[in-house]
Amino acid sequence: MDTTTITELLDGNTNSQANDPIKNVSYTGKILLGITGGVAFGLTVICASFVSPALRKFTLPYVPATKQQISNILSALNGRSGTLLDLGSGDGRIVLETVKHKFLSDGVELNPWLVLYSKFNALRKGVHRSTKFIRADLWKYDVSIYDNIVIFGVEQMMNDLEKKLLKECKGDCNIIACRFPLPNLVPKKTIGHGIDTVWVYDCKQ
Structure with missing residues (x-):
């Protein structure tokens, strides 16, 4: 070749x-x-x-609050004031909404991305000096200083959560449970229906 x-x-x-x-x-x-x-x-x-789950003990996926749920929470807070804690605060929308109504609102959330997102939103809306977002496990976070507590829970966690609230909350604390009620306490008020229902309790029972 x-x-x-x-x-x-x-x-x-x-x-x-x-x-x-x-x-x-x-x-x-x-x-x-x-x-x-x-x-x-x-x-x-x-x-x-x-x-992903925002709590270690129970599977609590991030599900944003609806506009109706927020409206029902604000109705449950009517006539109230002081400090407010959103347990498992997600993207921070409950905290950012209640601070507009003169509450001193904090959010506790385990998911670091959601905490950063909430802080960014608070900064963007100019309320970062009036709010606080803490990355923590709600089971280890002391809730005793708050006048009002909001919780979006899952059914499996409500019994243990009720025990924690009764042990730590001060007597005049206003507790607002969303989506699922506390199993043993009798609500003083129920607002809404379906997934938007909120149950309002106090710790004097």
Whole structure:
């Protein structure tokens, strides 16, 4: 086989590769694929934090409060004042809404991404000096200083939560349970219906 034949064969292989769309992935394309994959992975990690359980003891996924739930909570707070704690504060919307009504509102949340998001929203809305968002496990957080407590719970946790509240809350504390009632205390007021229901209790019982 002479040199001309070898050259032609090599040229033929080169042309074949050039015409193969699978093998002919450009360098820029590979970079774009890598960037897209990295962004997708990052978003997955962040979003997973938003929907993962916010409590260690019970599975409590992040579910934002509806406008009707917020309205019912504000009705339950009518005539009240002072300090307010949202246990498992999620994205902070209860805290940010109640601070507009002159409450000194704090939020306790275990999920670090939600705490950062809440702080950012408070800063953006100019109420960061009137609110506080604490990253903590609510089972270990002392609630005794608060005049009002709001909790969005799951059914499995309400019995243990009731025990904690009765042990730690001061006598005139106003407790607002959302979605699920406390199992043993008798509510002094019930507002709304369905998933938007809130039950209002005091610790004098």
